[in-house]
Amino acid sequence: xxxxxxxxxxxxxxxxxxxxxxxxxxxxxxxxxxxxxxxxxxxxxxxxxxxxxxxxxxxxxxxxxxxxxxxxxxxxxxxxxxxxxxxxxxxxxxxxxxxxxxxxxxxxxxxxxxxxxxxxxxxxxxxxxxxxxxxxxxxxxxxxxxxxxxxxxxxxxxxxxxxxxxxxxxxxxxxxxxxxxxxxxxxxxxxxxxxxxxxxxxxxxxxxxxxxxxxxxxxxxxxxxxxxxxxxxxxxxxxxxxxxxxxxxxxxxxxxxxxxxxx
Numbered sequence: 287x288x289x290x291x292x293x294x295x296x297x298x299x300x301x302x303x304x305x306x307x308x309x310x311x312x313x314x315x316x317x318x319x320x321x322x323x324x325x326x327x328x329x330x331x332x333x334x335x336x337x338x339x340x341x342x343x344x345x346x347x348x349x350x351x352x353x354x355x356x357x358x359x360x361x362x363x364x365x366x367x368x369x370x371x372x373x374x375x376x377x378x379x380x381x382x383x384x385x386x387x388x389x390x391x392x393x394x395x396x397x398x399x400x401x402x403x404x405x406x407x408x409x410x411x412x413x414x415x416x417x418x419x420x421x422x423x424x425x426x427x428x429x430x431x432x433x434x435x436x437x438x439x440x441x442x443x444x445x446x447x448x449x450x451x452x453x454x455x456x457x458x459x460x461x462x463x464x465x466x467x468x469x470x471x472x473x474x475x476x477x478x479x480x481x482x483x484x485x486x487x488x489x490x491x492x493x494x495x496x497x498x499x500x501x502x503x504x505x506x507x508x509x510x511x512x513x514x515x516x517x518x519x520x521x522x523x524x525x526x527x528x529x530x531x532x533x534x535x536x537x538x539x540x541x542x543x544x545x546x547x548x549x
Contacts (some may be wrong), residue, residue: 309403316353316408323349324416335523347419350412350512351503352475357401358434359441359473360466365392367449386537387446391457394442422508428516433502436522440494443529450533450540474500494525 327345331337334526335416337345367390370376370521383387421427448461470476477498479490490496501518504510 287466293483307345309400309407312357312404313396313407313411316356316404317411320350320412321357323353338478339509340478342416343419345478347507348415348478348503350409350416350418350498351506354412355434355499356407356475356500357404360438360469361397361401362441363390363397363449364447365449365462366390367446370518387534390449391439391442394438394445395465398438406481421506426505426511429519430502430506432519433497433505433522435521436519436526437494437498439526439527440522441498443533446533447529448539454540461498465517467496469495472496473498474503478516494522494529497522 287541317401324346327337328342331342331345340348369444375388409418421430444465448465451461472479472490472493475498476495479487482490490500497518501510505518
């Protein structure tokens, strides 16, 4: 199973790297985003003299890491799934010797692999122009990586739900934008969550998206430590299971509907 996933993932990475310029263009795009975010927050800091809970060098590191991690959190295969359904390719994919979920998870790993390449390139270039803080210790870095790895299945199962909407409508673009918007708002991508109202933070604490950016970066910076990290990992494991069950139920129901309609 693991070997099959890795082979599909490698195929996905090769597909992106067929044109070498793609890595350069995507990395350049990430760097421009970093510049915009940092200049905005520098301007805010110069006007107010403070940023809620963050020193100026921490906020720079925060957004370098945010933009670096965006491909691994917002990119995905939901568009491929919706396209497959719309064009009727799903009938062939359902007959593959590997399960539909496994096949697209392999493709997701390919997306993540290319995203990781752009992340590394972005981080290296940004480190030349800004002083990027290093993790407070090795354990914080390990916890940072663990949280990021747990985000991959959560993001994937959410994409399966969004992509499966293609069974019901020919246009899933709106659902894809909604997915990215919800993640952007509740993950701390737009702004650190400490800057939002308390009621908003309580909702973010329940949802899994806070762990996409805000939580792992705060672990990286040493703002979250000890037993709290264990609780966060436990929360993410629960969300992995919840999102898996939702994706399976939604997909199985959609497939039956198409079969009944003769699709």
